Amino acid sequence: xxxxxxxxxxxxxxxxxxxxxxxxxxxxxxxxxxxxxxxxxxxxxxxxxxxxxxxxxxxxxxxxxxxxxxxxxxxxxxxxxxxxxxxxxxxxxxxxxxxxxxxxxxxxxxxxxxxxxxxxxxxxxxxxxxxxxxxxxxxxxxxxxxxxxxxxxxxxxxxxxxxxxxxxxxxxxxxxxxxxx
Amino acid sequence: xxxxxxxxxxxxxxxxxxxxxxxxxxxxxxxxxxxxxxxxxxxxxxxxxxxxxxxxxxxxxxxxxxxxxxxxxxxxxxxxxxxxxxxxxxxxxxxxxxxxxxxxxxxxxxxxxxxxxxxxxxxxxxxxxxxxxxxxxxxxxxxxxxxxxxxxxxxxxxxxxxxxxxxxxxxxxxxxxxxxxxxxxxxxxxxxxxxxxxxxxxxxxxxxxxxxxxxxxxxxxxxxxxxxxxxxxxxxxx
Numbered sequence: 001x002x003x004x005x006x007x008x009x010x011x012x013x014x015x016x017x018x019x020x021x022x023x024x025x026x027x028x029x030x031x032x033x034x035x036x037x038x039x040x041x042x043x044x045x046x047x048x049x050x051x052x053x054x055x056x057x058x059x060x061x062x063x064x065x066x067x068x069x070x071x072x073x074x075x076x077x078x079x080x081x082x083x084x085x086x087x088x089x090x091x092x093x094x095x096x097x098x099x100x101x102x103x104x105x106x107x108x109x110x111x112x113x114x115x116x117x118x119x120x121x122x123x124x125x126x127x128x129x130x131x132x133x134x135x136x137x138x139x140x141x142x143x144x145x146x147x148x149x150x151x152x153x154x155x156x157x158x159x160x161x162x163x164x165x166x167x168x169x170x171x172x173x174x175x176x177x178x179x180x181x
Numbered sequence: 182x183x184x185x186x187x188x189x190x191x192x193x194x195x196x197x198x199x200x201x202x203x204x205x206x207x208x209x210x211x212x213x214x215x216x217x218x219x220x221x222x223x224x225x226x227x228x229x230x231x232x233x234x235x236x237x238x239x240x241x242x243x244x245x246x247x248x249x250x251x252x253x254x255x256x257x258x259x260x261x262x263x264x265x266x267x268x269x270x271x272x273x274x275x276x277x278x279x280x281x282x283x284x285x286x287x288x289x290x291x292x293x294x295x296x297x298x299x300x301x302x303x304x305x306x307x308x309x310x311x312x313x314x315x316x317x318x319x320x321x322x323x324x325x326x327x328x329x330x331x332x333x334x335x336x337x338x339x340x341x342x343x344x345x346x347x348x349x350x351x352x353x354x355x356x357x358x359x360x361x362x363x364x365x366x367x368x369x370x371x372x373x374x375x376x377x378x379x380x381x382x383x384x385x386x387x388x389x390x391x392x393x394x395x396x397x398x399x400x401x402x403x404x405x406x407x408x409x410x411x412x413x414x415x416x417x418x419x
Contacts, residue, residue, distance in 0.1 A: 019255060026251045034247075038240050048246075055254045056261070114241055120202060121239045146188055168195050175196040 002028040005071040012062055022062075026055060029072060032145065033079045039128070039140045040083040042108040054082040069154055076147075076155045080137055087133060105129040120178075127177035131170050138163055139170040 003011075003024055011021030033054070038047040057078055065074055090104075106129050109115060109122065116122055128136055137156065141147045142163075149160040156163065192200040360368075395403075 023251045023255070026254065027247075030247055030250055034242070035240075042240075044240070044242060051250075052254050052257060056258055059258055112240070114239065119239070124202075125239060142188060143192075146185055148184055167191075171192060171195045171199055175199045178202065179198065 006067070009062070009065070009067065009071065022059060025058075025062075025071070029075050032072075033075060036076065036140065036145060037079055037083055039125075039144065040080075040133075040136065041086060042105050042112075042125075042129070046086065050082050050086050051079070054079050057082070070151070073151050073154045076141075076151075077157075080155060083137075084133060123178060123181060124174070126181070127174040130177055131173060135166050135170045135173075138166045139174070142167050143171075 005025075008021045008025050008028075011017040012025070030051070034047060034051055037050050037054070038044065041047050041050055058075065061078075065071070106126055109125050109129065110117075128139060131139060134156075138152065141152050141155065142149075147155075149163050152158075152163050153160050158166075189200060
């Protein structure tokens with residue numbers, strides 16, 4: 001069983017227990033955050049880089065974390081920002097042609113060793129990559145992570161109404177894609 | 182559960198097709214899925230707000246990836262910290278090799294328990310009250326500033342151009358026309374003896390003083406103040 005977040009944060013703020021507390025936080029949230037990142041950047045190596053960088057930022061910033069929000073919403077926020085920055089950097093570096101991010105990510109999906117075009121879950125992944133980045137985050141957080149709009153609002157700093165509308169549009173577009181492919 | 186049902190109902194409303202697909206999708210649970218599910222259930226039992234378990238996904242990770250992840254991230258953090266201090270050390274070695282040999286140990290000490298107590302502000306040294314200037318006071322200061330500026334500008338003007346209009350008028354006397362007004366006799370007299378002509382003219386302009394009207398005290402006072410003049414008169418008489 002993972003220790004309570006408050007206890008972990010207390011441990012992190014003491015030099016003697018800092019590393020142990022950080023390891024516990026990492027173990028507690030690594031899988032959820034990994035899948036959140038992986039669904040955004042698709043490739044495992046990229047996800048690993050983003051996740052490691054994200055946790056380094058957590059290490060540097062956790063002492064200043066104010067406990068007026070839950071730890072996991074803050075971690076999701078850092079992870080989401082790191083994903084979006086990574087995708088932005090890829091555009092700037094020309095790794096993915098400008099305005100062609102979705103196609104690049106679709107190619108990454110198709111390049112996965114386990115990819116099976118006939119399986120619906122892979123089709124669903126291809127459909128999700130057609131969405132604009134922010135809409136993709138909203139859909140993933142709601143559909144896969146099953147987060148309440150209230151928490152999503154804190155993570156994405158967007159009103160609940162806007163998130164509902166965004167999720168609605170995303171689901172419609174995905175449905176359309178799945179019906180046509 | 183309520184949250185999940187709410188999400189399913191919501192998706193049913195938006196896209197019945199997608200909701201149906203979701204329910205019947207043949208996902209495989211990834212390795213370790215049930216272990217983490219047990220943790221989430223236990224967290225709920227103990228009252229901690231637990232995150233719902235993620236949906237099954239098509240991606241996979243290398244074997245033992247999560248076991249090694251904390252260690253590799255901590256190793257990376259240590260490496261970054263070492264690189265950072267190495268760079269500072271190398272920089273100092275280049276700039277000042279002698280200084281880089283000196284120990285960085287802190288020589289200062291603080292009273293025991295200083296940081297635990299926190300920094301207390303004595304009652305007498307509390308933050309000073311900020312008093313805002315009122316409008317009238319500010320307005321008076323603006324007026325004073327304007328007056329001083331005016332004085333300075335006027336002074337500067339007078340200093341650089343201190344010739345009065347009267348003097349300017351005198352300097353602009355038309356000499357040829359004034360000379361034309363003089364008679365020939367006056368001009369000849371001036372040319373024959375210019376010094377005496379000027380002296381006569383000056384004497385004519387002086388206001389005559391009637392000495393008889395002056396009192397004895399006034400005369401004594403005049404003689405005391407003008408001892409040299411007295412001497413001069415005596416000499417000239419000799």
